[in-house]
Amino acid sequence: MDIIKGVPLTSYILLCSILFAIGALGVLYRRNALVIFMCIELMLNAVNLLMVAFSRYFNDSNAQVFVFFIMAVAAAEVSVGLAILMMVYRNTKTTDIDALSKLKY
Amino acid sequence: MITQYLFYFLTFVAIFSALLVVFSKNPIYSALYLIVTFFATAGHYFLLNAQFLAAVHVIVYAGAIMVLFIYVIMMLNLNKEVEPHKSTMLKVAATVCGGVLGLVLVAGLRETELTALSEYSNPSIGLIERLGNVLFGTYMVPFEISAVLFLSAMVGAVFLSKKTIH
Numbered sequence: 001m002d003i004i005k006g007v008p009l010t011s012y013i014l015l016c017s018i019l020f021a022i023g024a025l026g027v028l029y030r031r032n033a034l035v036i037f038m039c040i041e042l043m044l045n046a047v048n049l050l051m052v053a054f055s056r057y058f059n060d061s062n063a064q065v066f067v068f069f070i071m072a073v074a075a076a077e078v079s080v081g082l083a084i085l086m087m088v089y090r091n092t093k094t095t096d097i098d099a100l101s102k103l104k105y
Numbered sequence: 106m107i108t109q110y111l112f113y114f115l116t117f118v119a120i121f122s123a124l125l126v127v128f129s130k131n132p133i134y135s136a137l138y139l140i141v142t143f144f145a146t147a148g149h150y151f152l153l154n155a156q157f158l159a160a161v162h163v164i165v166y167a168g169a170i171m172v173l174f175i176y177v178i179m180m181l182n183l184n185k186e187v188e189p190h191k192s193t194m195l196k197v198a199a200t201v202c203g204g205v206l207g208l209v210l211v212a213g214l215r216e217t218e219l220t221a222l223s224e225y226s227n228p229s230i231g232l233i234e235r236l237g238n239v240l241f242g243t244y245m246v247p248f249e250i251s252a253v254l255f256l257s258a259m260v261g262a263v264f265l266s267k268k269t270i271h
Contacts, residue, residue, distance in 0.1 A: 007112045007152075010217055015116050015149075017210035019123055025203025026127035029196060031189040034132055034177060038139050041170065042123055045146050048162075052231070056153045061230055061239045067158055068240065071165050072251045076258035078170050082177050083265035089181050096189035 012053035019046035033085055033095045037078065044074050112152060119145035132183045136174050143167050155231030 019042060026039030048067045055063030085095065092099045122141040129135050143166045150159035191199075229235055240248060 007109055010215070011112065011116075013214045013217060014211055015119070017214055018120055018207055021203055021207030021210060022120070022123045022127060024206055025199065028199035028202055029127055029191070031191050032132055032183070034174065034181075034183065035126075035135050038126055038135055038174065041139065041166070042126065042142065045143070045166075048158075049146055049149055052150060052153050052155050052158060056155070056230060059230055061235050062243070064155055064158055064231055064236055065240050065244050068161065068236075069244075069247060069251060071161060073254070075165055075169060076254050078173055079262045080258050080265070082173055083262040085177065086180070086266050094187075094189065095181060095183065098189070 009053060009057050012050060016046045016050035016053075019043075019049070031097050033088070033097045034082075036097060037081055037085070041074065041078070044070060108152060111148070115145045115148045115152070118142075119149070130188060131185045132178050132188070133175070136171060136178060139174075140167055140171050143171070150231075153231065157231060157233040157236050 023039045023041075023043035023046060026042065027036050030036055030039070048070055051063045051067050051070075055061065055067075088100065089095055119142055122138040122145065125138040126135045126142065129138065143162065147159045147162045147167075150156075150162060
């Protein structure tokens with residue numbers, strides 16, 4: 001059963017490039033720290049998808065294990081990051097990323 | 106072919122909802138569109154026959170991470186009114202920068218010539234049996250270290266959200 005035949009790898013590369021660029025655009029475009037987190041997740045997703053496509057192309061399981069580790073690190077990162085965001089909100093009463101430009105509250 | 110149509114449909118859904126994540130004014134809409142993007146990505150994993158990763162992706166991202174996001178949005182009471190606004194010039198600059206990054210990536214990778222290696226010959230690559238062998242064979246030590254990472258992340262999150270630190 002080979003369901004991927006007919007879609008060239010270049011399509012996956014282009015899709016992941018576009019998704020990554022959208023994530024980077026979101027980090028630059030938004031000021032809400034929470035949405036910036038979401039855009040970072042979007043970029044990680046693009047990388048993961050490209051890694052899985054390459055692992056399929058090169059017949060290598062190692063890349064999929066790496067994707068698994070990236071997911072684990074992303075989950076840890078989000079839990080700590082959102083805790084920091086809660087602390088920031090408690091002290092500054094805003095989630096605006098520019099409120100942190102002085103490195104103190 | 107049906108897989109090609111499915112690929113293009115999932116691609117369209119992923120890119121469209123990713124754009125909506127960036128451009129919707131309300132953070133809760135961003136979170137909901139992000140869930141749509143995650144499901145489209147999980148569909149792509151299924152198309153690539155990486156069934157284990159598709160399941161893990163749905164469980165971890167749509168199940169755990171998005172619940173965290175939505176809880177934080179609820180607790181901070183974020184909505185359209187309290188959304189901080191950037192100046193128009195900064196928005197234009199950000200759009201130009203992101204667009205140029207996307208343009209460079211697409212233009213550079215559009216003509217990539219890939220050596221026809223194995224041409225997707227082994228469909229069992231993403232099944233859980235094969236991945237389990239690799240994960241608990243070669244990558245045993247990183248797997249255990251990631252457990253320590255989770256423990257430290259949990260301790261850090263609890264410590265950071267306690268009320269009485271100053």
